[in-house]
Amino acid sequence: MVKPVLIAPSILSADFARLGEEARAMTEAGADWLHLDIMDGHFVPNITFGPSVVKALRPWSALPFDVHLMIGPADPYIPAFAEAGADRISFHPEAGPHPHRTVQLIRSLGKAPGVVLSPGTPIAMVEELLGDIDLVLVMTVNPGFGGQSFIESQVDKVARLREMIDKAGLDVRIEIDGGVTPETAPRVVAAGADTLVAGTAAFRGGPAAYAANIAAIRGNG
Numbered sequence: 756m757v758k759p760v761l762i763a764p765s766i767l768s769a770d771f772a773r774l775g776e777e778a779r780a781m782t783e784a785g786a787d788w789l790h791l792d793i794m795d796g797h798f799v800p801n802i803t804f805g806p807s808v809v810k811a812l813r814p815w816s817a818l819p820f821d822v823h824l825m826i827g828p829a830d831p832y833i834p835a836f837a838e839a840g841a842d843r844i845s846f847h848p849e850a851g852p853h854p855h856r857t858v859q860l861i862r863s864l865g866k867a868p869g870v871v872l873s874p875g876t877p878i879a880m881v882e883e884l885l886g887d888i889d890l891v892l893v894m895t896v897n898p899g900f901g902g903q904s905f906i907e908s909q910v911d912k913v914a915r916l917r918e919m920i921d922k923a924g925l926d927v928r929i930e931i932d933g934g935v936t937p938e939t940a941p942r943v944v945a946a947g948a949d950t951l952v953a954g955t956a957a958f959r960g961g962p963a964a965y966a967a968n969i970a971a972i973r974g975n976g
Protein backbone atom coordinates (compact mmCIF):
# COMPACT_ATOMS: atom_id res chain seq x y z
CA MET A 756 0.00 0.00 0.00
CA VAL A 757 1.82 3.18 -1.17
CA LYS A 758 1.02 6.34 0.77
CA PRO A 759 2.30 9.90 0.31
CA VAL A 760 5.28 10.56 2.58
CA LEU A 761 4.34 12.77 5.52
CA ILE A 762 6.82 14.96 7.42
CA ALA A 763 6.43 15.36 11.18
CA PRO A 764 8.94 17.89 12.58
CA SER A 765 9.87 17.21 16.21
CA ILE A 766 9.70 20.32 18.36
CA LEU A 767 12.39 18.75 20.54
CA SER A 768 14.77 20.73 18.29
CA ALA A 769 12.74 23.96 18.42
CA ASP A 770 13.58 27.04 20.48
CA PHE A 771 11.85 26.09 23.77
CA ALA A 772 11.55 29.74 24.78
CA ARG A 773 9.33 30.37 21.72
CA LEU A 774 7.50 27.07 21.29
CA GLY A 775 4.21 28.57 20.09
CA GLU A 776 5.86 30.65 17.37
CA GLU A 777 7.96 27.64 16.37
CA ALA A 778 4.88 25.42 16.02
CA ARG A 779 3.20 28.08 13.89
CA ALA A 780 6.30 28.60 11.71
CA MET A 781 6.61 24.84 11.05
CA THR A 782 2.91 24.68 10.21
CA GLU A 783 3.22 27.52 7.70
CA ALA A 784 6.39 25.92 6.26
CA GLY A 785 4.42 22.87 5.07
CA ALA A 786 4.74 20.26 7.80
CA ASP A 787 2.09 17.51 7.80
CA TRP A 788 2.05 16.67 11.53
CA LEU A 789 3.83 18.10 14.58
CA HIS A 790 5.75 15.49 16.59
CA LEU A 791 5.80 16.08 20.35
CA ASP A 792 8.37 14.09 22.35
CA ILE A 793 7.33 13.41 25.94
CA MET A 794 10.18 12.20 28.19
CA ASP A 795 9.99 11.46 31.91
CA GLY A 796 13.59 11.06 33.09
CA HIS A 797 12.72 7.47 34.05
CA PHE A 798 11.83 5.50 30.92
CA VAL A 799 14.45 7.60 29.07
CA PRO A 800 17.34 9.62 30.51
CA ASN A 801 15.90 13.05 29.64
CA ILE A 802 12.90 15.18 30.62
CA THR A 803 10.87 17.35 28.26
CA PHE A 804 7.31 18.50 28.96
CA GLY A 805 3.82 17.26 29.81
CA PRO A 806 0.16 17.76 28.89
CA SER A 807 0.06 21.43 29.95
CA VAL A 808 2.58 22.34 27.24
CA VAL A 809 0.67 20.28 24.66
CA LYS A 810 -2.46 22.21 25.62
CA ALA A 811 -0.64 25.55 25.41
CA LEU A 812 0.60 24.68 21.91
CA ARG A 813 -2.81 23.60 20.57
CA PRO A 814 -3.95 27.12 19.50
CA TRP A 815 -0.72 27.65 17.52
CA SER A 816 -1.27 24.91 14.92
CA ALA A 817 -4.18 23.07 13.32
CA LEU A 818 -1.89 20.17 12.30
CA PRO A 819 -2.35 16.74 13.85
CA PHE A 820 -0.34 16.49 17.09
CA ASP A 821 1.70 13.29 16.96
CA VAL A 822 2.55 12.57 20.59
CA HIS A 823 5.47 10.19 21.22
CA LEU A 824 5.30 9.02 24.82
CA MET A 825 8.68 8.01 26.26
CA ILE A 826 7.23 7.55 29.73
CA GLY A 827 6.62 4.55 31.95
CA PRO A 828 3.98 3.76 32.95
CA ALA A 829 2.09 5.47 30.13
CA ASP A 830 -1.55 4.53 30.80
CA PRO A 831 -2.20 6.88 33.76
CA TYR A 832 -1.20 9.92 31.67
CA ILE A 833 -2.82 9.08 28.34
CA PRO A 834 -6.23 10.69 29.12
CA ALA A 835 -4.48 13.97 30.01
CA PHE A 836 -2.60 14.02 26.70
CA ALA A 837 -5.81 13.24 24.80
CA GLU A 838 -7.61 16.04 26.65
CA ALA A 839 -4.71 18.43 25.96
CA GLY A 840 -5.09 18.05 22.20
CA ALA A 841 -3.10 15.02 21.06
CA ASP A 842 -4.48 13.45 17.85
CA ARG A 843 -2.14 10.48 17.66
CA ILE A 844 -0.56 8.81 20.69
CA SER A 845 2.33 6.36 20.39
CA PHE A 846 3.90 4.44 23.27
CA HIS A 847 6.74 2.01 23.86
CA PRO A 848 5.46 -1.52 24.65
CA GLU A 849 8.17 -1.92 27.33
CA ALA A 850 6.51 0.87 29.34
CA GLY A 851 3.74 -1.34 30.72
CA PRO A 852 2.69 -4.97 31.05
CA HIS A 853 -0.42 -4.81 28.82
CA PRO A 854 0.24 -2.99 25.54
CA HIS A 855 -3.07 -4.14 24.04
CA ARG A 856 -4.89 -2.47 26.93
CA THR A 857 -2.96 0.72 26.19
CA VAL A 858 -4.07 0.53 22.54
CA GLN A 859 -7.68 0.09 23.67
CA LEU A 860 -7.37 3.07 26.01
CA ILE A 861 -6.03 5.36 23.26
CA ARG A 862 -8.75 4.17 20.86
CA SER A 863 -11.47 4.68 23.50
CA LEU A 864 -10.41 8.32 23.74
CA GLY A 865 -10.90 8.74 19.99
CA LYS A 866 -7.16 9.00 19.22
CA ALA A 867 -4.96 7.08 16.78
CA PRO A 868 -2.77 4.51 18.57
CA GLY A 869 0.82 3.82 17.61
CA VAL A 870 3.45 1.42 18.96
CA VAL A 871 7.12 2.42 19.08
CA LEU A 872 9.97 0.00 18.43
CA SER A 873 13.32 1.10 19.86
CA PRO A 874 16.39 -0.12 17.94
CA GLY A 875 16.80 -3.13 20.27
CA THR A 876 13.10 -4.00 20.30
CA PRO A 877 12.08 -6.79 17.90
CA ILE A 878 9.14 -6.61 15.48
CA ALA A 879 7.55 -9.44 17.50
CA MET A 880 6.67 -6.85 20.17
CA VAL A 881 4.13 -5.26 17.80
CA GLU A 882 3.11 -8.24 15.66
CA GLU A 883 0.01 -9.17 17.71
CA LEU A 884 -1.13 -5.53 17.81
CA LEU A 885 -0.87 -4.69 14.11
CA GLY A 886 -4.57 -5.24 13.44
CA ASP A 887 -5.53 -2.73 16.13
CA ILE A 888 -3.16 0.18 15.59
CA ASP A 889 -2.73 3.00 13.05
CA LEU A 890 1.03 3.27 13.10
CA VAL A 891 4.33 1.65 14.01
CA LEU A 892 7.06 4.12 14.91
CA VAL A 893 10.47 2.64 14.16
CA MET A 894 13.20 4.43 16.08
CA THR A 895 16.46 4.85 14.20
CA VAL A 896 18.20 6.19 17.34
CA ASN A 897 17.84 5.15 20.96
CA PRO A 898 15.06 7.22 22.54
CA GLY A 899 15.92 10.20 24.74
CA PHE A 900 17.78 12.81 22.70
CA GLY A 901 17.69 14.67 19.42
CA GLY A 902 20.73 15.03 17.21
CA GLN A 903 21.94 11.42 17.35
CA SER A 904 23.25 9.41 14.41
CA PHE A 905 20.94 7.22 12.33
CA ILE A 906 21.29 3.51 13.15
CA GLU A 907 21.62 1.72 9.80
CA SER A 908 20.49 -1.71 11.00
CA GLN A 909 16.94 -0.40 11.36
CA VAL A 910 16.46 -0.02 7.59
CA ASP A 911 16.14 -3.79 7.27
CA LYS A 912 13.66 -3.80 10.16
CA VAL A 913 11.51 -1.29 8.24
CA ALA A 914 11.57 -3.53 5.15
CA ARG A 915 10.55 -6.62 7.18
CA LEU A 916 7.78 -4.71 8.90
CA ARG A 917 6.46 -3.32 5.60
CA GLU A 918 6.36 -6.84 4.17
CA MET A 919 4.47 -8.11 7.23
CA ILE A 920 1.92 -5.26 7.12
CA ASP A 921 1.32 -5.56 3.38
CA LYS A 922 1.06 -9.35 3.48
CA ALA A 923 -1.67 -9.02 6.11
CA GLY A 924 -3.47 -6.40 3.99
CA LEU A 925 -3.39 -3.90 6.87
CA ASP A 926 -3.55 -0.11 6.68
CA VAL A 927 -0.77 0.77 9.13
CA ARG A 928 1.67 3.63 8.65
CA ILE A 929 5.40 3.16 9.30
CA GLU A 930 6.95 6.25 10.87
CA ILE A 931 10.69 6.74 11.32
CA ASP A 932 12.19 8.74 14.17
CA GLY A 933 15.82 9.64 14.74
CA GLY A 934 18.64 10.92 12.54
CA VAL A 935 16.32 11.53 9.57
CA THR A 936 18.05 13.82 7.04
CA PRO A 937 17.73 14.42 3.28
CA GLU A 938 20.37 11.65 2.95
CA THR A 939 18.80 8.99 5.21
CA ALA A 940 15.16 9.73 4.31
CA PRO A 941 15.16 8.16 0.80
CA ARG A 942 16.61 4.92 2.18
CA VAL A 943 13.87 4.41 4.76
CA VAL A 944 11.19 5.44 2.27
CA ALA A 945 12.55 2.87 -0.21
CA ALA A 946 12.33 0.27 2.58
CA GLY A 947 8.65 1.08 3.14
CA ALA A 948 8.38 4.03 5.53
CA ASP A 949 5.68 6.62 4.81
CA THR A 950 6.05 9.09 7.68
CA LEU A 951 9.27 10.82 8.73
CA VAL A 952 9.97 12.57 12.02
CA ALA A 953 12.79 15.10 11.84
CA GLY A 954 14.08 17.30 14.64
CA THR A 955 17.56 18.56 13.88
CA ALA A 956 17.17 18.46 10.09
CA ALA A 957 13.80 20.25 10.17
CA PHE A 958 14.71 23.05 12.60
CA ARG A 959 18.27 23.83 11.50
CA GLY A 960 18.79 27.40 10.24
CA GLY A 961 15.77 28.91 12.00
CA PRO A 962 12.28 29.75 10.66
CA ALA A 963 13.48 31.16 7.32
CA ALA A 964 14.89 27.72 6.46
CA TYR A 965 11.97 25.52 7.57
CA ALA A 966 10.16 25.27 4.20
CA ALA A 967 13.39 24.34 2.39
CA ASN A 968 14.32 21.87 5.14
CA ILE A 969 10.95 20.11 4.83
CA ALA A 970 11.18 20.03 1.03
CA ALA A 971 14.69 18.55 1.22
CA ILE A 972 13.57 15.79 3.62
CA ARG A 973 10.54 15.10 1.41
CA GLY A 974 12.92 14.71 -1.51
CA ASN A 975 11.86 17.88 -3.32
CA GLY A 976 14.81 20.01 -2.14
Ligand SMILES: O=C(CO)[C@H](O)[C@H](O)COP(=O)(O)O
Pocket residue numbers: 765767768790792823896897898899900901902903932933934935952953954955956
Ligand atom coordinates in the same frame (compact mmCIF):
# COMPACT_ATOMS: atom_id res chain seq x y z
O1 LIG B 1 12.01 10.72 19.78
C1 LIG B 1 13.01 11.41 19.63
C2 LIG B 1 14.21 11.18 20.48
O2 LIG B 1 13.95 10.20 21.42
C3 LIG B 1 13.01 12.51 18.61
O3 LIG B 1 11.74 12.56 17.97
C4 LIG B 1 14.11 12.36 17.57
O4 LIG B 1 15.35 12.14 18.13
C5 LIG B 1 14.14 13.53 16.61
O5 LIG B 1 15.36 14.18 16.64
P1 LIG B 1 16.47 14.10 15.47
O6 LIG B 1 15.76 14.24 14.15
O7 LIG B 1 17.35 15.28 15.80
O8 LIG B 1 17.16 12.77 15.63
Ligand SMILES: [Fe+2]
Pocket residue numbers: 765790791792823932952
Ligand atom coordinates in the same frame (compact mmCIF):
# COMPACT_ATOMS: atom_id res chain seq x y z
FE1 LIG C 1 10.11 11.15 18.83
